[in-house]
Amino acid sequence: MPEMNEGPVNQSHMIETTDCLEAVGIFRGWKNFFFLLVVICLVLVQASFWLVNLGIVEIPPAPTTPLTELEAVGVAAAETVSQANEALTPAAPVRKKMRLPLLEKLTWEHVRRTIELVDGVLILTAGLFCLAMFFSLMVSLIGRLGGISHIARAFFLSLIMFVLVVPWQELIGSSVIGVAYTPAELAKWVSGDGSGVMHSVLYYLRFSGYWFLVVLLAIMSQARSARWTKAILRRLEII
Template sequence: MNDVPVNPNNMVETSDSLEAVGVFRAWKNIFFAIVLICLLLTQAAFWAVDLGFIEAPGTVKPADAALGSTDAAAATAAVEPNDKGLVQGLVGEFDFDLVARVIGVASGILIVSGILFALAVFFCLMVSLVGRLGGINHISRAFILGLIMAALIIPWQRLFGSNVVGVAYGADELLRWLDAKGEGLPNVIFYYLRFTALWVVVLLLLIMSQVRSSGWSKSILRRLEII
C-alpha cells in the first residue's frame, strides 16, 4: 500500500509535510553527531583514567605501595618532573581536573542532545502520520530505539542511587567506582558493565535508530516516486 503514488490533489499538503520532514531530519542528524561525539568523549575519559594515563586522586601506584610511605615520598619527588604519563606527554598539562571538566560538560550535553534526538525522531513520526507520507514502520522503530537510548543516557543514579544508572556520569562517580573496583571480582564486573557495556548498548541503539530513520527517508522518496 505504501508504494501507491500520492494523489496529485494532495501535493500541496505533501509538499508542506516534506518541508517539515527536511527540517526535523536535518536537526536529527545534528543531534546524532553531537550524541556520538559526547559518547566518544566520555568513554575516552573513562579509559584514560582506568588505564592510568590520567592519575586519579587518591590512587596509589604499585611501586609506591611496595616502597613504603617514606621511600615512596622520596621516589615520587624524584620522578615527579618526568612522570606525566602518555597523554600528558602528548598534549601537555592534562590532569584529572581537566578530565573531570570534560566529563561534566560532555555528560551534560549528552543528556540534552540525546533527549532532543529522540524528540526530533518523534516529530518526524508525527509529520509522517499527519502527512500520510508512509514509512511508518521504519520511523516508529527509530523512535522506540531513540527513546530507549535517551532513557539509558539519563543519570538515574542521581535520583535513585547506584541501583539504577545511566550512561552519563560525573567525575565523582567515576572515583567512587574506582575505589570499589579493588574490592573483588564482582565489583570489577559491575564496574565494566556500568562504564563500558552500557555505553556499547547506547551506542548501538543510537546507530540503529539513525539507520532506521534513514530507511524511513528512502521509503518516503520511493513512495512519492522521487527516486
C-alpha cells in the same frame, strides 16, 4: 461535477504533501545534527573513563582532616614501624602506568570539567534527538507519507537510548543507573577497594558495556530513520 472538483482536490493534496516533505527535511537535518552531537559526547565520556582507568590521568587523594597532636604522634610511630618492615621485605614489582607524551599535560581537573560539561550536553542532545524522531513520526502519520514501521521503530529505539543515558542514580538515588556519570562516581569506582572477577566484570560493564549498548541503540535508530526517508522517496516516486 465530480470531475470538475478532482483538480482542486489533487492540487490541495499536493500542497499538503509538499508541506509535509519540507517539514521532513527540516526534522531530518536537525535529527542528523543531534545524532552527531550524541556520538561525540559518548566518545568523550568513554575517553574520559579510559584516561583514568589506564592511569594516564591520576585522581588526587581526598583531603584529610587535620590530626590532633596525639594522633600525629601515633601516625608517625606507625609509619616508622612500617618503614622498618618494608626494609626487611623484598620490594614488590611496581605497576607501570601508561604514559603518552601528548596526554601528559592532562590533569584530573581537566577530566572532571570535561565530564561535567559533556554530561549536560549528552542528556540534552539525546532528548532532542528523541524529540526529532517523535515529530518525524507525527509528520509521517499526518501526511500519510509512508514508512511508518521504520520511523516508529526509530523513535522507540531513540526513546530507550534517552532513558538509558539519563543518570537516574543522581536524580532519584535509585539502583537504576544511566550511562552519564559524575566525576565523583568515576573516582569512587576507580579508587574503590573492591576486588575479584565479579567486581571487574561489573566495573567494565558499568563504564564500557552499558556505553556500548547506548551507542548501538543510537546507530540502530539513525539507520531506521534513514530507511524511513528512503521509503518516503520511493513512495512518492522521487527516486
